[in-house]
Amino acid sequence: MLDGLAADHFFNPRNVGDADEPRFTGRAASLLCGAHVRFSIQVDEAQRVSQVKFRAVGCNVLIAAASMLTEQVTGLTTAEAATIGTQAINCGALPYDALLDAIREYSNTARADWPGDEALICTCFFVSERTIEREIETRGLTTVAEVTRACNAGAGCGSCHQLIQEILATNDLPR
Amino acid sequence: MIYLDNNATTRVAPEVLAAMQPYLSDFFGNPSSAHALGREMKRAVENSREHVANLIGAAKPDEIVFTSCGSESDNWAIRGVLATQPNKKHIITTLVEHEAVQNLCRLLEGEGYEVTWLGVDQNGELDLDALRAALRRDTALVSIMLANNETGVLFPIQEVGRIVREESEAVFHVDGVQAVAKIPIDLKNTAVDLFALSGHKLHAPQGIGALYVRQGLSLPSFIVGGGQEQGRRAGTSAVPNIVGLGAACRLALEDNNHERIERLRNRLEDRILKTIPNARLNGIADRAKRLPNTSNISFEYVDGQSILMHLDEAGICVSTGSACHSSTHESSPTLRAMNVPYTAAQGSIRFSLSRYNTDEDVETTLKVLPGIIAKLAAMSPYQDELTAVRR
Numbered sequence: 001m002l003d004g005l006a007a008d009h010f011f012n013p014r015n016v017g018d019a020d021e022p023r024f025t026g027r028a029a030s031l032l033c034g035a036h037v038r039f040s041i042q043v044d045e046a047q048r049v050s051q052v053k054f055r056a057v058g059c060n061v062l063i064a065a066a067s068m069l070t071e072q073v074t075g076l077t078t079a080e081a082a083t084i085g086t087q088a089i090n091c092g093a094l095p096y097d098a099l100l101d102a103i104r105e106y107s108n109t110a111r112a113d114w115p116g117d118e119a120l121i122c123t124c125f126f127v128s129e130r131t132i133e134r135e136i137e138t139r140g141l142t143t144v145a146e147v148t149r150a151c152n153a154g155a156g157c158g159s160c161h162q163l164i165q166e167i168l169a170t171n172d173l174p175r
Numbered sequence: 176m177i178y179l180d181n182n183a184t185t186r187v188a189p190e191v192l193a194a195m196q197p198y199l200s201d202f203f204g205n206p207s208s209a210h211a212l213g214r215e216m217k218r219a220v221e222n223s224r225e226h227v228a229n230l231i232g233a234a235k236p237d238e239i240v241f242t243s244c245g246s247e248s249d250n251w252a253i254r255g256v257l258a259t260q261p262n263k264k265h266i267i268t269t270l271v272e273h274e275a276v277q278n279l280c281r282l283l284e285g286e287g288y289e290v291t292w293l294g295v296d297q298n299g300e301l302d303l304d305a306l307r308a309a310l311r312r313d314t315a316l317v318s319i320m321l322a323n324n325e326t327g328v329l330f331p332i333q334e335v336g337r338i339v340r341e342e343s344e345a346v347f348h349v350d351g352v353q354a355v356a357k358i359p360i361d362l363k364n365t366a367v368d369l370f371a372l373s374g375h376k377l378h379a380p381q382g383i384g385a386l387y388v389r390q391g392l393s394l395p396s397f398i399v400g401g402g403q404e405q406g407r408r409a410g411t412s413a414v415p416n417i418v419g420l421g422a423a424c425r426l427a428l429e430d431n432n433h434e435r436i437e438r439l440r441n442r443l444e445d446r447i448l449k450t451i452p453n454a455r456l457n458g459i460a461d462r463a464k465r466l467p468n469t470s471n472i473s474f475e476y477v478d479g480q481s482i483l484m485h486l487d488e489a490g491i492c493v494s495t496g497s498a499c500h501s502s503t504h505e506s507s508p509t510l511r512a513m514n515v516p517y518t519a520a521q522g523s524i525r526f527s528l529s530r531y532n533t534d535e536d537v538e539t540t541l542k543v544l545p546g547i548i549a550k551l552a553a554m555s556p557y558q559d560e561l562t563a564v565r566r
Contacts, residue, residue, distance in 0.1 A: 055555060
């Protein structure tokens with residue numbers, strides 16, 4: 001049984017529906033119980049999730065989790081949203097899977113639309129070499145983790161960590 | 176609170192409680208004792224046995240053996256029959272039996288028994304030709320329920336019994352738990368050998384069941400110990416509960432309320448199917464072939480557990496066949512056997528009425544339910560499908 005805040009989210013779910021166009025949509029479903037949840041998001045130019053909406057057919061745990069997640073990730077960057085993680089299991093974890101799927105669609109679309117006039121280092125959140133260099137320079141960053149926190153590069157699959165390391169090394173000029 | 180979950184369990188009738196009360200206070204003896212108090216207890220037990228026998232049309236009260244619950248009755252019947260025929264290794268049952276039968280038969284498959292699982296059609300009806308074809312020389316047992324707990328669909332046990340009797344030497348067990356007190360039953364005019372029932376489904380307390388054992392049939396004791404129940408079921412008789420079951424059976428015979436309950440059920444079912452576009456009935460439409468108190472309705476493209484929680488918030492108790500109704504996360508085997516589509520099985524709600532429901536209960540439910548379904552449908556990802564069913 002749900003109580004308190006979770007129950008309120010079940011009986012009065014927030015952000016139900018579809019995000020405005022252009023939107024990116026993700027789905028997750030359970031073959032065990034038949035639950036099905038759909039997240040749609042809008043992402044602004046600063047890569048922030050500016051709008052989150054969901055639709056779901058599922059139990060009270062799933063609906064409460066979905067509703068709470070929409071509030072939690074609104075305003076975060078796609079990288080922050082994709083890495084907040086979830087402690088939930090079974091039905092409760094499905095909304096997070098659907099959100100990740102929506103972010104993936106956004107990333108795939110944005111990557112396809114990448115103009116290609118500068119080198120792309122982080123392909124998950126498409127951060128260019130120039131952006132990373134600028135962040136390192138202006139903020140005096142020294143580790144991959146700091147770079148990720150600063151500009152999302154490396155927050156996804158992790159395959160660019162080596163490249164970021166190399167950029168850090170190149171920029172680590174003697175004082 | 177509006178209680179529409181009477182196939183799960185029922186309220187103890189005031190008449191039943193009144194009958195039990197002396198046996199929870201002054202009449203505390205053991206019916207096996209020889210003194211006056213013991214004899215009074217014994218008399219109460221035998222009196223109850225008669226009421227049970229009367230309700231299900233047993234030829235003699237001695238054909239009734241008291242147990243602790245319906246599941247014990249089913250387990251004893253099935254294990255008992257198999258124990259008396261060690262050379263027969265074949266069982267016939269259905270895919271829509273209660274867990275007490277179904278899970279035991281699955282277990283028996285692991286113990287070297289071959290089980291034929293009879294299916295049902297989309298209305299939940301049994302294929303009697305499949306039964307005929309399945310009967311073999313080494314069939315020890317046919318176990319088939321009378322009324323399905325989820326849909327209320329009735330199996331023709333009279334005809335099944337005739338087929339089993341004429342075309343085999345198998346013993347015929349019927350799980351009658353969900354049917355007793357809801358429809359007239361007359362076992363002496365059937366070929367039913369064993370028949371399980373449970374008190375708490377008919378306004379007796381939980382913790383009391385019975386097994387009808389046709390005269391001439393002998394089963395080894397399931398619980399070994401003293402000589403209670405003519406040596407057929409050991410353990411000190413649960414006299415208060417037995418008296419409660421007897422009183423409940425008597426009440427069901429004298430004042431059965433069948434027509435009134437059926438009228439309420441029909442009103443509920445008709446209005447739901449008429450006013451809610453994504454509602455569809457599970458189980459055969461012909462009401463003569465269903466229990467008069469049960470209505471299993473799927474609300475397509477919404478989730479049964481969510482409907483249940485919203486109804487609960489409104490003070491209305493129902494059940495769901497959706498996967499989340501239990502920790503097993505499996506959708507209802509009955510609805511699966513009926514080939515109910517996934518998106519409908521997930522939104523199934525069982526309404527089951529009793530003598531204590533009123534017109535007001537039904538009208539309140541009819542007032543509350545459409546809004547809940549509309550709210551959940553508006554959240555559903557299946558908007559195109561919902562638009563299609565609204566046409």
